[in-house]
Amino acid sequence: MTVFDTHFDEMACLLYLDAQLEPAQANELRQHAASCAKCGALLHALEGEGQTLRSALIEADEPVPAHLFPRKMQTNSWPWIAVLGFAAAGAYTLWSTVFEPIQAQFVQAGFNQDNVMTMLMFSGAFWKGWDTMRGIAESLALVTLGILCLTLLRRRVRRSGAFAAVLGAIVLGMLAAPSGASAAEVRHGDPNYELPAGEVIHNDLIVAGDYVTIDGDVDGDLIAFTQALIVNGHVKGDVLGWAKEIRIVGSVDGNVRGGSETFQLEGTVARNITVWCGHVMLSPKSIVLGSVILGAGDAELNGAVAKDVMTYSSFARLNGITGGNTTARAGRVVIGAEEQARGTMKVEAHRPPSVDSGAKLASPLQFTEVKHGHDYDSAGYYWHQVLKWGASFLFGLAILLLMPAFFADVTHATRLYGTAGGVGFLVLVATPVLVLIMAVTIVGLGVSISLAFLYVVAIYAAQIFIGAWVGEKLLGAAAGTGAIAGRLALGLALLRILKQLPYAGPFIAAIALLWGLGAIGLAMYRRTRSTLAVA
């Protein structure tokens, strides 16, 4: 302790006030302060400072976030009934406006399965290929779930020895379990793979290599990952290929599906073709006994297709025989002299198709003009925008009224601009992958579809929270529901206008999407953590 002549210093006074001095020293200081005005005043000032600090620190100046106290769901309360109602209505709207028309188009094109998902995922080679991977994925999922369960149980199983024994037993059990017999032949090219003419694979064939040439026969499906896939032989199942170039000269008894830079068919396909390619060419001697669905840069259809043709491309030349209906949506469509369309022909393009006089169309061509960009002169465009704004506002209002704490959390999270943007990008990219993984593992298709639905809803909801942020920036922070709703309406309107701007609009929309999606992700992450902490 320092004493300046007869006075005590500030340190000594503080230690005295905090009861940190020895009794003798404390007594000395007390006696001195009682008779010394300066030291008494200093002691009093320091004590006051301590009280000020205490009062400022303890004062509850802001509420504790509601999500730190997660409540149990009240299943009978009206907000949740309303939420379920909204969700059901939303699901119905989504189904009737998005999925059903797509399904109708697929059915029209000859894919007569009742369910688009069944057709895409469980028919033919798509499913069989995944089925082979499923064993591995299932094992991984089982291990993951097992470890998760054990980690959760660990809180209860406190003895680490017992925990290790259980874990060890599970691992041993998994290792000892007999592995399922492989349902396919798996070949790796070195660097190329060739199945010579006369040789037969009596099974499905999964093959990877720089160049894959099939001159022989495959009794099952052919699944290939390669730069160039050339099928000169006979595949009795489906062909599923991802390649730079796919060329089928021989015959395929099943479907052909895949993606490539170029796709060329010179042989016969007994069922359907579904491909996404830069350039598609069906040569004049090619035959497809089913339907054709194409997503392509350029499509030249010169062969014979027994059922329907549906093409989405920037350029399409139709110059073959089509037994069913034809639907072409393209930048430019040319109908050549050899074209024989026995069903209806619908063309949606930027300009009327060029039709050769030699073309034989069973029914009059139905042309619909597709306009570039927004039609600013049309009153319908503005009405449409107002409707979209109204829909987004109502959706935002529903969230605000039914889940005010969540709304506040997400709006708050939008202030973390960089983090939200990064998380948004991750959510946008990673969720579809997660949906696919779930679909093929034991987690199940139901969970996968639910997640996909939530993903779509979150993408739509992203704009709501950015709108709320914009409104708050313009009019300042608000406390009441009415004021927040007003800011939301203004923010959403401004955001909609910005998104319609030429050139900058799409960028603004993309930024709003990533940012809003990230904010939703961050808020949900925080809520989950709070729930885990209190559970």
Place this chain on the structure above:
Amino acid sequence: MTSTELTQTLEQVRGGSSEAWGELYREYAGAIFRFCRRVLPSKEDAEDATTEIFMKVRNRLDQFDSSRPFTAWLYTVASNHCWDMLRRRRIRQDLETPDVETMPLEHPDPSQLEQLLEQSTNEQVRAGLAKLSARARMALVLRYFSDMSYNEIADALGVRRAFVGVLLLRARHELREVLAAGKPKGERSGSGSRAAGAVAGEAL
């Protein structure tokens, strides 16, 4: 929650009761959030820290010595966690303050100090605290929010007990500087503690 109720709840939590844990959480989560809010730079950090602290508390409840006050132990866990967070982020610029122990502290003029405190609202004091170095802010929060003893503060901050008083006094001086800097010139009581002081000089 009375001390008897608290003891019973803690026993139930140790026995694996989730309901008891929920009660304990609801009782103290608000206080811990406010503690974190005072110490950490943002609300988001405070929310994250609150949940993490309670996860730690649950896992370490076996280590709690029942003869000690529960809140003191809880704040020790919380302060250790927050201090680690600050250290990990390298925002603890005053981590190495070798001279602070021998740093001469000028003495305040009591009347000017009282004037400064009278002119400062709680909100201004909190805003001033937010501008302090992490260690100074932490020391003041541990002492005046959590009511921790010098021994507990020394443990939490990893310093010698004898150094805690210096740390607290230095933190008060920093705060006075910040508060004085925020006042209009006419209202300033000198430049914080320096010009507010000289009582010692006068005394000499």
